[in-house]
Amino acid sequence: MNIFAASKEIINQLPSFALPLFYKFTFCLVTFIAIRMLIASITPFIHDLCKKNELDYHSCYVLNKFARYLLIIFGTTIALQNIGVDVSMLIATFGVTGIVLSYGFKDIIANFIAGLLVMGYKHIKLNDYIKVDGHEGKVIDINLRYATLQTEGMLVFVPNIVLYTQSVAVLNKK
Numbered sequence: 294m295n296i297f298a299a300s301k302e303i304i305n306q307l308p309s310f311a312l313p314l315f316y317k318f319t320f321c322l323v324t325f326i327a328i329r330m331l332i333a334s335i336t337p338f339i340h341d342l343c344k345k346n347e348l349d350y351h352s353c354y355v356l357n358k359f360a361r362y363l364l365i366i367f368g369t370t371i372a373l374q375n376i377g378v379d380v381s382m383l384i385a386t387f388g389v390t391g392i393v394l395s396y397g398f399k400d401i402i403a404n405f406i407a408g409l410l411v412m413g414y415k416h417i418k419l420n421d422y423i424k425v426d427g428h429e430g431k432v433i434d435i436n437l438r439y440a441t442l443q444t445e446g447m448l449v450f451v452p453n454i455v456l457y458t459q460s461v462a463v464l465n466k467k
Contacts, residue, residue: 321372328368332361349419351436352412400454401438407453408437417456417463424462426455 339360343353374380395402412435417423421432423442428449430442440456442449 317376320375324368324372324375328364332364335360335364349412355409355437404438404453407457408435408439411435411440411453411456412437417461422464424464425451426459429464 336357339357340353343356348356370380370384373383411417417432417435417440419432419435422430423432428442428444428451430444430449432440433443433448434441435453437453439450439452442451
């Protein structure tokens with residue numbers, strides 16, 4: 294007896310509900326493997342894109358994470374829809390949750406968007422000596438929420454919304 298005949302016999306002995314579940318599970322597994330392979334293949338592309346456009350490490354990291362999460366959400370949505378979950382209700386639930394959370398986290402979101410703009414425009418860079426909001430110091434880090442200034446003996450964390458909405462004096466460019 295060859296392997297194909299044995300597998301056909303095993304499949305015929307399965308209960309009627311098990312075969313569709315097996316196919317759905319297999320499709321979900323293949324979907325997740327395909328998404329992982331797509332993420333693995335797109336990561337070097339994003340890295341090359343960042344290098345070509347001379348983006349700093351943080352910008353490249355954020356872009357890479359955003360692409361990963363977007364692909365994972367896309368793959369999970371396809372897999373859930375194949376299983377039989379009503380994805381439209383799930384998307385509506387996430388939409389309402391997003392509105393509520395965005396209102397609650399409006400300052401964090403404002404700093405995040407301002408951080409993307411500050412890093413994108415590159416008016417303020419690492420090692421610049423700046424003066425903003427009564428603080429003066431050397432920029433030692435810029436991330437998505439705040440910029441870190443090294444002053445005389447202390448660190449000052451300036452929210453990105455302040456860097457984006459208020460006047461910033463760049464005292465010397467390095």
